[in-house]
Amino acid sequence: MGDFGKNAEAALASAKLRGNLRRAMDGLMAKRGAQFADADEWSRLRALGTNVRRRSLARLPELLRKLEETCTANAIQVHWAETPAEANQVVLDILRRNGAETVVKGKSMVSEEMHLNGYLEENGVEILETDLGEYVIQLAGETPSHIIMPCIHKNRDEIAKLFEDKIEGAAYTEDPAELTEIARKALRRRFAEAGAGVTGVNFAVAETGTLCLVENEGNGRMSTTLPPVHIAVMGIEKVVESLEDVAPLLSLLTRSATGQGITTYVNMISSPRRADDRDGPREVHLILLDNGRSSIHADADLRPTLQCIRCGACMNHCPVYSRVGGHAYSSVYPGPIGKILMPQISGFACYGDLPGASSLCGACVDVCPVKVPITDILVQLRARLEKTKGLSLGSVAWTGWKIMHASPGLYRLVTRVLGLVGGLIPRCAPLLRAWTRVRAKPRFAPKSLHRLAREGGFDHE
Amino acid sequence: MSESARDAILGRLDAGARPPEVPDGDFQVMAGRPGTVSERIERFRTAIEAANAEVHATTPAGWPAFLMARLNEWGIDRIAFGRESWAGRQLIGDRGEAANGLVPFEGAIEDFKETLFACDAGLTTTRGAIAETGSLILWSGPDEPRALSLVPPVHVALVRTGSIHATLHEAMTADRWRDGLPTNAVLVSGPSKTADIEQTLVYGVHGPRRLVVILLADVPGGDDGP
Numbered sequence: 143m144g145d146f147g148k149n150a151e152a153a154l155a156s157a158k159l160r161g162n163l164r165r166a167m168d169g170l171m172a173k174r175g176a177q178f179a180d181a182d183e184w185s186r187l188r189a190l191g192t193n194v195r196r197r198s199l200a201r202l203p204e205l206l207r208k209l210e211e212t213c214t215a216n217a218i219q220v221h222w223a224e225t226p227a228e229a230n231q232v233v234l235d236i237l238r239r240n241g242a243e244t245v246v247k248g249k250s251m252v253s254e255e256m257h258l259n260g261y262l263e264e265n266g267v268e269i270l271e272t273d274l275g276e277y278v279i280q281l282a283g284e285t286p287s288h289i290i291m292p293c294i295h296k297n298r299d300e301i302a303k304l305f306e307d308k309i310e311g312a313a314y315t316e317d318p319a320e321l322t323e324i325a326r327k328a329l330r331r332r333f334a335e336a337g338a339g340v341t342g343v344n345f346a347v348a349e350t351g352t353l354c355l356v357e358n359e360g361n362g363r364m365s366t367t368l369p370p371v372h373i374a375v376m377g378i379e380k381v382v383e384s385l386e387d388v389a390p391l392l393s394l395l396t397r398s399a400t401g402q403g404i405t406t407y408v409n410m411i412s413s414p415r416r417a418d419d420r421d422g423p424r425e426v427h428l429i430l431l432d433n434g435r436s437s438i439h440a441d442a443d444l445r446p447t448l449q450c451i452r453c454g455a456c457m458n459h460c461p462v463y464s465r466v467g468g469h470a471y472s473s474v475y476p477g478p479i480g481k482i483l484m485p486q487i488s489g490f491a492c493y494g495d496l497p498g499a500s501s502l503c504g505a506c507v508d509v510c511p512v513k514v515p516i517t518d519i520l521v522q523l524r525a526r527l528e529k530t531k532g533l534s535l536g537s538v539a540w541t542g543w544k545i546m547h548a549s550p551g552l553y554r555l556v557t558r559v560l561g562l563v564g565g566l567i568p569r570c571a572p573l574l575r576a577w578t579r580v581r582a583k584p585r586f587a588p589k590s591l592h593r594l595a596r597e598g599g600f601d602h603e
Numbered sequence: 604m605s606e607s608a609r610d611a612i613l614g615r616l617d618a619g620a621r622p623p624e625v626p627d628g629d630f631q632v633m634a635g636r637p638g639t640v641s642e643r644i645e646r647f648r649t650a651i652e653a654a655n656a657e658v659h660a661t662t663p664a665g666w667p668a669f670l671m672a673r674l675n676e677w678g679i680d681r682i683a684f685g686r687e688s689w690a691g692r693q694l695i696g697d698r699g700e701a702a703n704g705l706v707p708f709e710g711a712i713e714d715f716k717e718t719l720f721a722c723d724a725g726l727t728t729t730r731g732a733i734a735e736t737g738s739l740i741l742w743s744g745p746d747e748p749r750a751l752s753l754v755p756p757v758h759v760a761l762v763r764t765g766s767i768h769a770t771l772h773e774a775m776t777a778d779r780w781r782d783g784l785p786t787n788a789v790l791v792s793g794p795s796k797t798a799d800i801e802q803t804l805v806y807g808v809h810g811p812r813r814l815v816v817i818l819l820a821d822v823p824g825g826d827d828g829p
Contacts, residue, residue, distance in 0.1 A: 162801075169802045186632040193628030200625045203616040222609035274808055275799035291799060298801050318803040326808055333809070334716055350781055360795040360810020363753050367787070368712070378612065385781045389633050389772040400798070403650070404736040404771075407810070408790035415786065420748040421712035422786050432612045440619025 146495045149470035150462075159295055159467055166294045167464040173401020174455060174509070191394040192513040194387045195449040198379075202439060205348040205381045206430065212351030216413040218426045226256040229431045233258060233340065233373055234265055236427055240371050242267070242337025246329075248355070248362035249273040250342025251289050251452060252375045252431055254474045255487070258340070269340070270332055272361035274325050281308045287468030289475060290399045290454040295467045329361070339365030339423070343376035344451075345391060346428070349384045353428065355409040356395065358402075363409055372411070372423040378430050379439070379448040391451055394511035398453040434487035443522050447482050449512045456506035456516060462499060471496065478506035482519040490527055497523040535572055557590040633772035635735050640822055643734040643767045648818075650737025654793025655806055656814040663819045666761060667694050670726075670817065674704060677815065681706050683719055683755060684726040685747035690761055694726075708748055719750060724757035725811075730788075731766035733774055738792040739816070740774060742785050749787045758811040760791070765822035 153159055178184040198205060210220045223229035233256075237245065245262065247253065247269055259280070262269045271280040275292040279285065281304055286292030293301070298316045305324055306314040312324045333339075341362055345354040353374050355362050366372045382388060396402045415422035438444050457463045457477030468476035473484040473493060481500060484493040497520045506516045528537055546552050564586030569578040577584075589597075638646065648658045661669040674682065685691045686707035694705060701707050706722055709715055719725075730742035739760050743749035752758045768774035771790070775781070780788070795810030806812055 166802055183632065186629070190628040190630065190632055193625060196622075197625040197627070200622040203613055206613065206616070222612055224608045224611055228608055272809065273799070274797045278799070291802075293799060298803075301800055318800040319805045321800055322797060322805040322808055329809065330720075334720065350784055352784055358795070359797050359808040360753060361808070363749075363789065364809050367749050367753060368716075385775055385784075386630065386772065389770070389775065390628075390630075392771070393633075404738055404790065404792045406654070406791065406793050406796055408738075408792075410784065410788040410790075411786070412784040412788075413786045418745040419743075419786055420708060420710070420715075420745060421750045422743075422748075430612070432608075432615075436612050436615035436619070439616055442620055442622070445622065 146470060146472070146499050149472060150466045150499070153466040153470045158297070160465060162295055162297050163464055163467050166291065167458050170291075170401065170458040174398055174458070175401075177397035177401050177403065187390055187394060188511055188513065190390045191451075191511055192449065194382060194391055195451070195512045196446075198382045198387070199439065199445060199448055201383065202379070202381070205383055206378060208348040209346055209351065209381050210430075212348065213428055214351075216351040218351060218353075218411075218413060218428050221427060221429045222432075223429055224432045226431065226433055229256050229375060229429050229433075230258055230261040232427075232429050233375070234262065234267070236371065236373055236425075237262075237267055237338055240337060240425070242369075242371060244332070244336045245269045245338045245340055246272050246333055246336040246361075246365045246369060247276075248339070248341035248357065248365045249276050249292070250340070250375060251286075251474065252342050252377050253340060254286065255377075255433055256375065256431070258375075270329070270336070272329050272333070272365060273357075273359060274322060274361075277325055277329070278304065281305070285469070285474075287476065288454060288457060289452055289477075289479075295469065333361075333364040333368045336365075336369045338371040338373060339369040340373045340375065341365055343374050343380055343428070344395065345388050346376060346381045347383075347385050347388060348381055351412060352385065353411045353426075354388055354392070355411070356392065356405045356407070357409070358400075358406040360407060363407055366409060366411060367422060370423055371425045371427070372414070373427045373429065374411075375429045375431060378432055378435050391512075395451050395453050398455040398509065398511045438486050444486060444519060446514050447486060447519060449514050450479055450483070451512055452479075453511060455509045455511065456514075459505045459509045461501065461503060461505065471499075478516045479514070482514075482516055482523060485523055485527075490530060494527055497527060539573055554590075554592070557592070560586045561588050561590060630772065633770060635770040635773070637769050637773075638734070640764060640767070643769060644764050644818065646734040647732055647737055647762075647767050650734070651739075651793060651814075651816060652737075654737055655796070656737070656793050656816055658816045658818060660818040660820060663763065663821045666817055666819055667696065670694075670759070671702070677724075677757070679723045679757060680704055681722045682724040682726055682759065683708055683722040683751055685751065687746040688728055690726060690728045691746070708751060712748065712750055719754050722755045724759055725751035725753075725755040726759045727752045727761070729760050729762050729766070731768055731774055731778065732762045733769075733771050733790070734767055735770045736790075736792055738771070738790040741789045741791055743787045743789070744785050749789070752789070752791065753810055756807070756811055757813045757815065758791070758794075759815045759817065761817050761819055763819045763821040 221232045278293040288294040302316045305312045344356045414426040463477040481496040569583045683706045730740040794806045794814045797808045
């Protein structure tokens with residue numbers, strides 16, 4: 143089991159973390175809001191983006207076959223992996239075959255699913271994160287706490303100290319521009335010398351065999367342009383049918399994620415270096431990772447989980463995430479999307495507590511650019527989780543609740559009794575205990591609303 | 604392993620309950636405002652300047668002189684370019700060889716890497732541009748390798764005003780990208796940047812720190828030269 147409750151408590155106790163998160167979330171929400179100020183445009187674009195994702199998923203097996211065919215025709219080598227372990231093995235085999243000892247890496251959440259860095263290091267390959275945020279995280283020996291802004295939980299003082307400690311010749315500075323310059327200098331030559339580049343994929347286009355990568359820093363372009371080998375890893379759900387489909391998704395992705403009309407670079411890769419090209423990698427590999435996605439796809443109730451385009455807006459707007467941060471979830475994907483995705487790809491045994499870590503307020507659903515019904519899926523997962531548990535105090539209590547609310551006589555009786563003696567229930571009673579540990583015990587009104595209304599002369603509503 | 608993984612994944616997808624077919628969506632929202640050439644130029648300029656690019660305007664014939672006259676002012680001693688692109692041929696012109704400070708991309712990147720890393724700037728043409736987002740459309744190829752717009756700290760890009768599309772969707776459909784994408788096509792919308800440290804915007808991370816756009820007025824209505 144993850145221990146979200148315990149982690150959340152620790153996170154809430156850190157004033158620094160809460161300050162760092164609050165500042166970041168406020169900024170991201172304001173920037174996104176400004177992008178979608180035109181409600182009509184937002185609703186039409188969102189409908190189109192949702193349509194594209196649903197259509198792609200409806201045709202997923204055909205589109206994957208088509209993608210394999212077009213990529214292969216373009217000389218991109220396609221590999222399939224059912225599990226992260228298989229995908230790691232494929233990456234390592236490609237690196238060994240090419241004698242690559244150092245890898246430069248662009249930000250990729252699927253590679254986090256694979257725990258690729260740890261795996262390659264165990265096998266003697268040096269792997270270097272090159273996105274500034276990921277570089278900070280790697281130097282700190284941590285994992286990303288946000289899928290778009292990996293080091294959002296850190297402030298400049300912490301990064302200044304980290305750079306001074308870990309980067310040779312780096313002087314202490316809290317200036318973001320100087321810190322960025324230190325990272326630029328440290329990584330620049332590494333791009334030129336690396337044996338391979340590893341990146342994720344934002345969208346893969348089936349009709350043209352094109353991999354689209356979205357970024358601001360240029361490290362993704364460096365990693366896919368200078369090393370002799372490029373390995374792209376993607377979840378099988380990222381395929382879209384046509385190039386045209388990319389346009390609405392790209393607009394929704396960048397505006398939702400960081401409030402930018404477009405990122406600095408949109409990189410469309412359709413082949414390795416061709417005979418007459420002067421640069422670009424000589425080999426491009428695409429690894430299609432399943433890791434539970436095909437099972438999610440087979441389940442109509444859970445399938446919309448796969449519509450997600452990983453913009454992170456759900457996290458930025460989540461009252462839970464924005465207070466505890468990503469690490470409390472002990473998972474690759476934190477926040478609302480993580481709460482529905484992690485139990486599905488890694489099981490209830492590890493992440494059974496995540497679907498419960500939500501008030502179902504629906505802020506995530508309101509901002510999701512492709513209408514992933516996150517709260518519906520949370521409820522669905524909670525119900526399934528209850529079934530695996532069998533009879534419990536909680537399930538008995540809710541069954542009682544259901545019966546009571548379906549029977550007016552019983553409802554009157556129970557509210558009457560609770561009004562009279564509810565106050566006598568001790569705060570340490572089962573079920574109440576978890577609530578009263580950090581809150582005052584709820585007080586039962588002596589008279590129910592129904593009774594007050596009747597006494598006030600309202601016989602019918 | 605790969606074969607069996609493929610069969611297992613596709614097998615599960617094929618066997619699962621088939622989702623209802625979803626009809627094509629309405630792409631009308633992607634059309635944006637078409638506008639006249641002047642309007643598109645203005646919107647392109649406003650958008651890309653907001654992303655910290657510098658925009659200059661000159662004529663299709665006059666840009667080499669315009670560029671050469673400003674290299675000094677822009678602090679550029681050595682600018683790399685593709686010898687065989689239309690811009691490269693125009694830049695070399697009648698001289699038949701590159702002038703001082705002009706560094707043609709020679710051979711493959713493996714042989715040219717050190718030279719390129721030592722250049723101050725890279726010059727490229729563009730396939731077009733996008734007004735709505737202020738984006739350059741770079742279409743790399745043998746004549747203009749992709750590292751030219753990536754490795755040197757300054758990227759100078761030539762944009763013909765007649766090639767500015769209203770939106771990305773219009774550019775890709777009107778120009779029929781699906782019929783022939785190059786090895787690498789890139790949309791560039793400003794100099795390289797990051798906001799990973801406390802959401803503070805910093806320009807010049809791994810790509811160019813400066814982006815200089817030179818508009819070439821090649822159609823009527825876009826003639827707002829210097």
